[in-house]
Amino acid sequence: MGLGIVRSGKANAGVGMHRKVKLRFFTMRNVNIAGLVLGAVVLSSCNLPTFWAYKGATTQGQNEFHLWQGFIITAIFVAAITYGALVFAMARFRKRGDQVPKQTHSNIKWELIYTIVPVLIVIGLFAATFVSEDKIDAVSSHPALRVTVVGFQWGWKFEYPGGVTVVPKGSTYPTLELPQGETTTIKLLSNDVVHGFYIPAFNFSRYALPGVTNYFDFTPTKAGEFSGKCSQFCGLYHAEMLFNVRVVSPSQFSSWLTSQQQKVTA
Ligand SMILES: [Cu+2]
Known part of the structure; x- marks a missing residue:
């Protein structure tokens, strides 16, 4: 009996007599079970499902992903307790006869519990969000690379040190080259209207706003090609x-940048 029901009162109580039912949630047995479940979740945290999200191909994106996992797991626990209590009450206290059940009101202990526990959950989620956002939005004072990204109607321009500029060419979308394992600070601008600089695999999107300069860091953890797009409807096209994002090793990146810089000076 999961909820540890303790009944008191005589077994042969007459019709109309109400049995006193006490719910003891905080028995040692239940505390042990909760501890085991929580321990199992924490120990298996590396193998938790993705819950339909990207794992994040940057350290910032992985932070976002772990926050998402935390929210979903919290939601699962809340749903299990809420629906569990609902189904238990429906089964345990279903109608058994025509007599009117004992009429009760207020239970200070349980009212305090179901007020304080949700407040603590909200405070916990808020704190986790605050800590994660702090890490995701942190901008390094000494990044390995600085790239200026300009959104315009209708395309993206990537500006690298040494006058290297990558723009769309005909039907070819531009590629944002980034070194793996190193931090790149992006300076995001807009030439005209509001655009959204969105890289799904990085779990990252930020507005490119006219007249506003946004800075953020990417530290890619995985080499490969990823796709990017504008996440804000900004006009006809x-x-x-x-755009594409290509993450390569630092040595591949520096040889690419050097060759592009040589083309600029040639
Ligand atoms: Cu746009």
Whole structure:
């Protein structure tokens, strides 16, 4: 009996007599079970499901992903307790006869519990969000690379040190080259209207706002090609505002940048 029901009163109580039912949630047995479940979740945290989210191909994106996992797991616990209590009450206290059940009101202990526990959950989620956002939005004072990204109607321009500029060419979308394992600070601008600089695999999107300069860091953890797009409807060819992200090793990156810089000076 999961909820540890303790009944008191005589077994042969007459019709109309009400049995006193006490719910003891905080028995040692229940505390042990809760501890085991919590321990199992913590120990298996590396193998938790993704819950339909990207794992994040940057350290910032992974932070976002872990926050998402925490929210979903909290929601699962809340749903299990809420629906469990609901189903238990429906089964345990279903109608058994025509007699009117004992009429009760207020239970200070349980009213305090179901007020304080949700407040603590909200405070916990708020604190986790605050800590994660702090890490995700942190901008390094000494990044390995600085790239300026400009959104315009309708495309993206990537500006690298040494006058290297990457822009869409005909039907080819521009590629944002980034070194793996190193921190790149992006300076995000807009030339005209509001655009959304969105890289799904990085779990990251930020507005490119006219007249506002946004800074953020990417520290890619995985080499590979990822797709990017504009996440804000910005006019007729908004759907054409696509770009690629290519994460390569630092040595590959520096040889690419050097070759591009040589083309600029040639
Ligand atoms: Cu746009």
